[in-house]
Amino acid sequence: MRKNIVAGNWKMNKTLQEGLALVDALKVALADRDKVNCDVVLGTPFIHLVNAVASIGDKKIGVAAQNCADKVSGAYTGEVSAAMIASTGAKYVILGHSERRTYYGETDATLKEKVVLALANGLTPIFCIGEVLEERESNKQEVVVKSQIENALFALSAEDFSKIVLAYEPVWAIGTGKTATSAQAQEMHAFIRKTIVDKYGKEVADGISILYGGSCNASNAKELFANPDVDGGLIGGASLEVDKFMPIIDAF
Numbered sequence: 419m420r421k422n423i424v425a426g427n428w429k430m431n432k433t434l435q436e437g438l439a440l441v442d443a444l445k446v447a448l449a450d451r452d453k454v455n456c457d458v459v460l461g462t463p464f465i466h467l468v469n470a471v472a473s474i475g476d477k478k479i480g481v482a483a484q485n486c487a488d489k490v491s492g493a494y495t496g497e498v499s500a501a502m503i504a505s506t507g508a509k510y511v512i513l514g515h516s517e518r519r520t521y522y523g524e525t526d527a528t529l530k531e532k533v534v535l536a537l538a539n540g541l542t543p544i545f546c547i548g549e550v551l552e553e554r555e556s557n558k559q560e561v562v563v564k565s566q567i568e569n570a571l572f573a574l575s576a577e578d579f580s581k582i583v584l585a586y587e588p589v590w591a592i593g594t595g596k597t598a599t600s601a602q603a604q605e606m607h608a609f610i611r612k613t614i615v616d617k618y619g620k621e622v623a624d625g626i627s628i629l630y631g632g633s634c635n636a637s638n639a640k641e642l643f644a645n646p647d648v649d650g651g652l653i654g655g656a657s658l659e660v661d662k663f664m665p666i667i668d669a670f
């Protein structure tokens with residue numbers, strides 16, 4: 419069966435010292451729980467990866483980068499390759515977040531390259547999809563999300579596609595305090611799963627974790643995660659403090 423996952427996306431927050439203090443606090447809080455019913459992943463800036471992995475040791479917290487290059491290696495100043503990320507011990511990479519699409523011009527075509535390189539280096543992509551407000555208001559959310567998935571991911575073999583985690587993040591809900599209602603989230607997640615069934619079949623679709631992202635927090639996580647097709651969350655602001663992140667993990 420597919421995994422439930424709660425993944426933090428720290429975005430461009432936390433110095434090295436602040437980040438490691440948060441990792442320590444989370445380790446303590448998680449050690450306090452008899453049972454944690456989901457996988458926990460921390461999406462940190464690049465500079466934290468090595469130390470976060472070392473600090474976590476063999477504990478069950480995964481570490482994710484928030485981006486990788488669309489090239490293997492070479493003269494690409496400022497870029498970080500999938501192989502470099504994998505060499506830190508991080509196991510995941512968040513790709514296609516709407517902030518990267520909007521502010522850094524990432525397209526489905528670039529993302530397709532990034533996904534292939536991430537998978538070739540043994541990283542699990544947490545691949546973000548979602549519509550902007552105007553698209554939602556003109557009822558185009560399904561067309562938009564379907565084309566994002568088709569263009570960036572549907573050239574993958576079923577075996578490779580099965581290694582991906584998806585995150586549905588309606589862009590109008592990111593950093594705005596607005597959340598999709600539980601019904602809107604379930605409707606889109608079911609649509610995404612159906613899109614995967616049509617391409618790869620039910621077995622593959624049933625195995626893919628689809629996370630919800632966009633102002634998911636302690637007060638709405640339980641209701642969102644209770645939906646049959648919502649397999650966890652990609653958490654922005656609420657992942658930056660242990661007291662806000664732990665209740666989301668505990669929502670499972």
Ligand code: 3PY
Pocket residue numbers: 427515587591592593631632633634652653654655
């Ligand atoms: C948010 O919750 O704001 C996010 O963008 C998570 O990725």
